[in-house]
Amino acid sequence: MWAASLCLTGSLLGLVVTLLLPHATQYGLNLTINGLLSVVALVLVLNSDKIGRIGANTLVAVGTLAITLQIATGHGMDPAILACLLYAWIAVYVFAFLSTAEAITHIGFIAVCYTLALAFGQRPSAPLADWVLTLSTVLVTSGAVGYLSYQLRKQAITDSLTGIPNRNGWEVAFAREMSRARRSGSAIVLAIFDLNDFKQVNDLYGHTVGDRVLVETGSALRAALRPYDLVVRWGGDEFVVLALLNHPAEGGPLIDRLVRSVRTNSSLSCGAVVAYPGAGDAHELLARADEALYRAKDSPGVEYLLESFSDS
Numbered sequence: 001m002w003a004a005s006l007c008l009t010g011s012l013l014g015l016v017v018t019l020l021l022p023h024a025t026q027y028g029l030n031l032t033i034n035g036l037l038s039v040v041a042l043v044l045v046l047n048s049d050k051i052g053r054i055g056a057n058t059l060v061a062v063g064t065l066a067i068t069l070q071i072a073t074g075h076g077m078d079p080a081i082l083a084c085l086l087y088a089w090i091a092v093y094v095f096a097f098l099s100t101a102e103a104i105t106h107i108g109f110i111a112v113c114y115t116l117a118l119a120f121g122q123r124p125s126a127p128l129a130d131w132v133l134t135l136s137t138v139l140v141t142s143g144a145v146g147y148l149s150y151q152l153r154k155q156a157i158t159d160s161l162t163g164i165p166n167r168n169g170w171e172v173a174f175a176r177e178m179s180r181a182r183r184s185g186s187a188i189v190l191a192i193f194d195l196n197d198f199k200q201v202n203d204l205y206g207h208t209v210g211d212r213v214l215v216e217t218g219s220a221l222r223a224a225l226r227p228y229d230l231v232v233r234w235g236g237d238e239f240v241v242l243a244l245l246n247h248p249a250e251g252g253p254l255i256d257r258l259v260r261s262v263r264t265n266s267s268l269s270c271g272a273v274v275a276y277p278g279a280g281d282a283h284e285l286l287a288r289a290d291e292a293l294y295r296a297k298d299s300p301g302v303e304y305l306l307e308s309f310s311d312s
Contacts, residue, residue, distance in 0.1 A: 003056040006093055007063050011037035013086075037066050057098070060090055060106055068113040072121025084134045087114065088141045095146040107142050111135055159233040161211060162218035170232045170240065174282050177230060177242055182277040186244040189251040191272035191304075192289045193221070193262065194297070198237035201266075213266050224261040240286070248274045252306055259303050269297045270304035279309050 015035065051059065063086075070083045087110050094103035114134060118127045157169035165173060181188050195201075195217065202210040214237065221231045221239060229243040241258065245251055251274040262268050271293025273285055280288070292305040299305070 002093060002097060003051065003059045006089055007040075007059055008038060008042055011035075011066070033066055033069060037063075057102060057106075060094060060098075061109060064090060064106070064110055064113055068117045071114070072117040084114070084130070087134065087138050091138045091142040092145050095142050096149050100146070103142070103146065107138060110138055159218075162215050162233050164218045164222060165230065165232045167232065167234060170230070170234075170282075173230050173232075174242065177244070178277050181244050184244070186246060187248045187251070187274055187276050189241075189243050189245055189254060189272055189274045189306075190285045190289050191241045191255055191258065191270055191306075192234065192286070192293045193217075193239040193241070193258070193268055193270045194293055195237040196267040196269055196297075198266070217262050217266060217268075220261045221258060224258050240289075245274070248276075248308060255304055255306055263303075268303065269293060271296055272304060272306045273309045274306065275309040285309065 015031065015038065019031075067083050067086045067090075090110065091107060094106045098106070115131065118124075118131055124130050157165055157172055159166040159169075178188070180186075195213070198210065198213070201213055214233070217239060218231065218233060221241060225231060225241065225243060230241065232240045232242075234240045243254060245254070251272065255270060255272050259268065259270055271289045271291065273288040273292060275285060279285075288307065288309050292307050296302050296305040
């Protein structure tokens with residue numbers, strides 16, 4: 001929707017500016033370009049749910065080419081101060097909504113297109129100065145928006161207290177980890193850890209101590225896992241771990257190691273499930289692990305229960 005809306009807004013602005021310029025060269029060509037782009041963009045706005053990621057990237061590239069064509073054909077007496085500004089729109093969009101690799105590719109495409117426009121099209125009075133000013137503006141805009149987007153995305157998927165992923169981070173990472181498990185033929189273990197009597201810690205010692213317990217628990221779990229394993233603060237005093245296994249038999253020793261690493265900070269219970277990718281979705285695996293957790297909490301002297309889960 002944003003890609004199509006920006007394309008529509010830019011093309012309509014191009015029509016208005018062309019009509020307002022008293023000495024516009026290639027008048028008919030610019031009206032044709034922007035008119036056609038407006039129609040296409042309007043159709044895409046009305047069907048934005050069907051564009052997809054490839055379509056969005058294609059639309060951005062087409063927008064870049066349209067801007068470049070108008071610069072090259074002389075969009076006004078000095079086009080560098082007009083259509084070139086629309087390059088910044090593209091920079092904002094790609095770093096706000098696309099991946100970093102996609103965004104960098106589009107910025108490189110802008111640099112190539114603008115260089116060719118100045119080299120072979122109608123030149124402004126100071127082409128080198130315009131080239132430096134325009135591309136530096138695009139780069140500064142890209143850097144600022146890219147940094148802000150990164151920070152916002154990081155905050156959205158990171159628990160502010162413990163610094164590990166939150167439930168939003170889980171949604172992002174689960175599909176990636178399951179895909180990695182399928183490619184490698186690995187089993188996975190999913191475990192839910194619950195700190196016992198955590199409310200009493202807050203009541204007796206205060207929330208500052210309770211927060212420290214949560215931070216230390218997250219750090220202990222993270223330290224006991226491999227760098228690519230996932231640990232998430234699920235909410236309150238619950239943590240979720242997702243790790244890949246070469247063989248299902250590795251699940252027990254891993255959970256035992258994790259429990260021992262947390263035991264020094266707090267009493268806890270854990271429910272875990274070992275499965276192969278395809279045995280169940282995230283909801284089913286979490287439900288099985290949660291059932292095992294409550295059975296462990298109801299069993300005196302049992303810190304964790306681990307079960308196997310298959311689709312059979």
